[in-house]
Amino acid sequence: MSKIYNWAVLGCGKIANKFVNDLKLLPNARLYAAASRDLNRAQDFANDLGFEKAYGSYSEMVEDTNVDVVYIATPHSHHFEHTMLCLTHKKAVLCEKAFAMNQHEVAQMIECAKENNIFLMEAFWTMFQPSYQKALEIINSGELGKLKMVRSDFAFNAEFNEDKRLYNVKLGGGSLLDIGIYPVFAALSTLGVPDLIKSSADFSPTGSEESIQLIFKYKNGEMASLSSSFAVHSPVQSEFCCENGYVILHPRWFTPTDLTVWKDGDEQQLIPNETKEGAGYQYEAKHVMECLDAELIESPKMTWKMSEDLIKTLDRIRIDAGIFFPDHDEKLFY
Template sequence: MTKKYNWAILGCGRIATKFASDLKLLPNANLYAAASRDLTRAQDFANEYGFEVAYGSYQELVKDPKVDAVYIATPHSHHHEHTLLCLNHKKPVLCEKAFAMNLTEVNEMVACAKNNNTFLMEAFWTMFQPSFQKAMEIVRSGELGKLKIVRSDFAFNAPFIEDKRLYNIKLGGGSLLDIGIYPVFAALTSLGIPETIKSFAEFSSTGSEESLSMLFKYKNGEMANLTSSFSSYSPTQTEYLCENGYLVLNPRWFTPTDITICKEGGDVYTIESEHREGFGYQYEAQHVMECLDTGLIESPKMTWEISRNLMGVLDRIRIDAGIFFPDHDKQMFF
């Protein structure tokens, strides 16, 4: 008999609403607890999405013996703190990306998971999208020849509000950790860790980076051209340019989407998305429960090494572009 898991959500913001909505699509997921530092907010969230209990503190949540898994949806400036809190109370964790603020924090989170023999995974939902998995299968098959160049972007024109998350350095503000992480992920999952990184940032009046261009160069000549921005719109797609054709993950490429393939000679066709309901967060949640079913503490698909490599490259980009978070980077940079 399949175990039904009591899910808890730590942090009741916008992304938590989508995750909660998609949990309802999974028969082995029970919407059990919602927690916020504001009890009224937690209660409103729990009532809207059908959670059984609401907590006005995260300490109350992790002390509840009925909680089987915690989805952390607070700003990434707090992921390290909240992940350690859950793991030290033996609560399996699915933590939103960016996993943390730097590689030092990620390493501490992984060490804590090992020490407590408790599951931990970065919630990089794109890894589990059927369209992304299909695209990787085609690119790696050699059907289009050797992959030479990755072009990926994610940009939108965000309202400038100084104290809100996107522009607030204390909350990890800036396009890189919020949306630039997606294009970086597209390059790493297809080409690996680059040999050389060049990055160019434009900063807002708060000191946070609002637009970023990243260039990756690889030992064998492959390249990646990546962009993120809060001050302009973009197609928000990813292109894999190969020797004998190219593949495009179409707009909003990091979500369930269609794939366009063009082969040398002009043969163009589309693979339509198989996704039919929800936002697409249910795939990662289902994977977490499959891992818990078999007693794993590390995902075989979104491994700790993948998260470490991703954060390590994000650190290199920030150093090159002059992007710093003083509350988190003292030990690493200064």
Template sequence: MSKKYNWAILGCGKIARKFVADLSLLPNANLYAAASRSLENAKEFAQDLGFEKAYGSYQEMVEDPQVDVVYVATPHSKHLEHSMLCMDHKKAVLCEKAFAMNTKEVDQMIAASKSNNTFLMEAFWTIFSAKFIKVMELAKDKELGQLRFVKSDFMFKADFDPDKRLYNIDLGAGSLLDIGIYPIFRSLMLLGKPIEIKTMANIRPTGVEDSISMLFSYENGAMAVLTSSFESTCNNQTELCFENGFIKFIREPEFPIFIEKNGVQEEIHIEQPQGMGYELEAAHVMDCLDKELIESPVLPLSYSRDLMEIMDRVRKDAGIVFPKHD
């Protein structure tokens, strides 16, 4: 039986509330502390969700010796600063994606994990989901033949507001870092790192990209077409085209996986998780801590670095710049 770990939340926003709803499902996770720049916000978050303590500064929280592991849920632009703060105080870190603003920052985080001998992982819950694990298993079926083409989208409609996180360039705004990371993740897992990247992006006068299409090519001749957008909606489907069939899926667990192999179609239904899926990554973090690991064998830091390196290449091709970070 795993030991019980005291979890702290750094950044009390919407994603943190969703994460905590799932975290509370785990018997070995103790909802210990919530930290915000505002003590009032921290107290409200702690009271609403059942945390023992509330802190009005991140520094106070990391100085609490009872904190074991911290979920970093601040904007992308603060992930480096806040993850480093936690690791420098020997707190294990689960940091929301995008992991940082660029590869240089990811390298700093990885170095801090090693020098402090402290656990660090990107919060990419999808890799632990039963649906994605099944898709990866199906993709290895030799009867399907070689994977030749990946098409993956993630879109939703958001109102343009340069003061809000999605459109505030100082906070790492744009669809690429926020949701484009998901299609890129799928292509990386299925096809590896591309040899060539071409992009088309809609960039606002403020410098923020709100829609981007990406074309990746690979050494074996395979291709990927990936899109993210705050300007439109779709069913956010991923389609994998093989020599002898295809696989189609969307990430929501209630929808089946569609597979066609040699002309025969099948629907594969996956058992739904208890929560939204965030509990799977949290459970994995605690399993790693039980084993005294400082990185995940399922989602190693080298993977997170590869993912960020690809996004840096995308940004360079598209002309997307973050003035305070690039």
């Protein structure tokens, strides 16, 4: 019988709301504490979703000895600060992506988890979706031959507001770290770290990157074509093209979705989405608690190396494209 874990949420925004609604599906998860810099906001969030406690400061929440694990859902510009706060107070951490702003911050976060012997994982929920796992199973089986090309996109036409997170450079604004991270993940989790990266970016009036196109090239001829944007709408799907067939993850491919599989000489096969309830966040939360049950400090599925490869690749893209965050990047460009 699994232990009942007291969950705390650090940052009471929209993504936290979605995550908590799925957390309710897990019998070994207790909604214990909600924390915000604004006590009224924390209380409203706690009352709406059924948390036992509300805190008006993050530092007060991590002092609560009853908190077992913290889900960090603040803007990624603050992930390093908030993760370090939780880890140094011996709280297990599930931190939203992007894990941090650059590889130097991520390296310190992982080192802190090791030093404190505390669980830390990037909340890359796509890795845990049954549909994505099925796609990986088919690709890795070799039944379609060698994977040679990945095409993946994520774009939507966002309202321009220079103060809101999407366009605010101080909050890590830009499509790459917010949604472009998904297509980058699709390439890394199937083809691995690219040997060559070419990028082309367009910037908003605030200086934030608004749209980006990426080409990844690999030494054995594999390629990936990736894109993200806040200026247009796109199909939001991923295609994995192999020597003898292909796998397509249908629109909103990073969530529970349908798959189409085609093998040369056969008819297309539709594999329907098997998720019947929830948005899909429950899978990563379930995995976290399984890791805690096993007394692990690192996930065997969303490993620290995967997070390091991801952030290092994002750093390489930003250097190539000229995407700069002055409050974080002193060591990145020099």
